[in-house]
Structure formats: structure tokens, C-alpha cells
Amino acid sequence: MLYRSGVALAIFSYILWGITPLYYRLMPGAQPLELLAQRIIWSIPLLLIIRYLIKNKTFWQQVWQDKRSIILCLFSSAVMAVSWSAFTYALTHGQVLAASLGYFINPLFSILLGMLFLHERLAIAEKMAVMFILAGVGYQILQYGELPLLALVMGSAFAIYGLIRKFIRFDVITSLFLEALWLLPLAIVIMFWLDNQGESAVLSGDFEIKLLYMLTAPVTILPLLFFTAAIKRTTLTVIGLAQYIEPTIQFLLAIFLFNELFDSVKGVSFSLIWIGLLFCILSLFHKRYIEHHKNPPFITGRDKTL
Helix, strand or coil, X not given: CHHHHHHHHHHHHHHHHHCHHHHHCCCCCCCHHHHHHHHHHHHHHHHHHHHHHCCCCCCHHHHHHCHHHHHHHHHHHHHHHHHHHHHHHHHHCCCHHHHHHHHHCHHHHHHHHHHHHCCCCCCHHHHHHHHHHHHHHHHHHHHHCCCCHHHHHHHHHHHHHHHHHCCCCCCHHHHHHHHHHHHHHHHHHHHXXXXXXCCCHHHHCCHHHHHHHHXXXXXXXXXXXXXXXXXXXXXXXXXXXXXXXXXXHHHHHHHHHCCCCXXXXXXXXXXXXXXXXXXXXXXXXXXXXXXXXXXXXXXXXXXXXX
């Protein structure tokens, strides 16, 4: 039961992330900087409440003693700000397909970062994955004569964020709270600057606009809570497979609901990237198979799914 609930939570969290474009569809043309500022401001009280309610958390005394992790939260917050700004720009400016592409090519950057900084050796399937994903991105560059910048920024920033988070020793909610806290001065400066320029949609808008911006915090954080719960209840293989639900939903929304352009060039590019992702999935299964046989799980009579 525990394993099944973990699978369900993982799928549910990625479905929520996948349908996020539907929410931002209500905010066409919104400024990414103001969205970032409002998300930071409203995330802080929300994260404090969640942190108070959860049991498994890093105590404040442990937080202040771990200066290294606090500084790492500063760097992760900066990368997160870049990633989230690119993501919200894509969702509010008719480029959901670019957001989908960014998350599809994310494994490429994760593999490369693991090789460069964690000294991980690439399996044959991972090498094939890198080749096909590079071919897919390269084909777009060759045909369009320009880089898919939004997708590359999103894919690389999210991978860098994941790398930094591997070295932070706080729980997820505490880490997110500290990241938001580091970015709070920036959020305040952004809001003052937009107000002085007369360009703040929040400060000049009606209650509905204010509410839409405020809700960007729970829209972002709630799926993360389900995801965190899923990690504790299921395997990394399930998480690795489920992560492709999000960009797949975004891809389908972009093509069939938002009517974004999907020409033959993107068709070839995405096809090559999907072949690369199949090799990523094969690598996940292979690693899981090896780990399972090296360290067979202890099965109890109570729960045979562990």
C-alpha cells in the first residue's frame, strides 16, 4: 500500500505541474519579474505554515549551525529564480511548447553535470541518450538558425538547481523557505521599481488580478509537497519515469489546446529527443536492476511491496 500510494502521489504531482499552463493562461502577457516577486513574497508565509505542520524537518538550531548549506541555498535560489522566470515567461507568452522542450531535454544536462561534477560514468544507454537529444536540439538550430534559448535556459537551470540541492542538508520545505528568504530583498526591489514605473499589474490591478498573483505561490508549492511525500514512499525509478508526465501534458496542451505551431522541424526534433529519453528510461531500469540484485530488499509479511 505504501508503494502504491507513492506511485499515485508521484503521478499526481507531475500532473499538477503539467496542467500549470492552464492557470497562467489566465495571466497573458504577465511580467515574469513581477510573477517572481509575488511568488517569493507569498511563498514565505505559506512555507512557514507548512513547516510548522510537518514533523520531519530540520530544527532551526541545526539550520544556523550549517553555514555551508545556508550559502548553498543562496546559489540555488539564484538558479531557481532564473529557471522559474524563464518558465513563467514561456507560459504567459504563448510558448508552452518551449517549456515542454526544456523539461524534455533536462535529462541531458543532468547527465552532463553528473559526469562533470559527480564523476559519474555514462552507461551505453546514457551515451546514446545524449547523442539523440543533442541531435534533436541541433536539428532545430540548423533548420531555424537560432538557439531554442528558453528551452535551453529552463533545462540547464533546473539541472543545475538539482545538482546544488544534492549538497544542501536541510529538508525540502526549510530549503525552499531559505531560498525565498534570500530572494526577498530582490522581490521588494522589483515591486518598488515596477510601482515607480507605473507598470505593476498587482498594485494597479483589481482584486482578481491581485488574487491570481498571490495564488502563484500555492500553485507552485502544493505539487512539490505531493512530490516530497512520493519520494519517501516509492523508488527513484518511479520518480524518474513519472517526471516525463509533466512535459508530455504541456506538449499536448500546446498543440491541441493552445494551437502553438508544431511544424515538421519540431516534429523531427522532438522525435529524436523522445528516442533519447527512451534510452534514459532503459538506463534507469538497468541501474535499478543492478541495485536490486546487489542489495535485495528485506520483505516483511506486513508489506511485500517495499
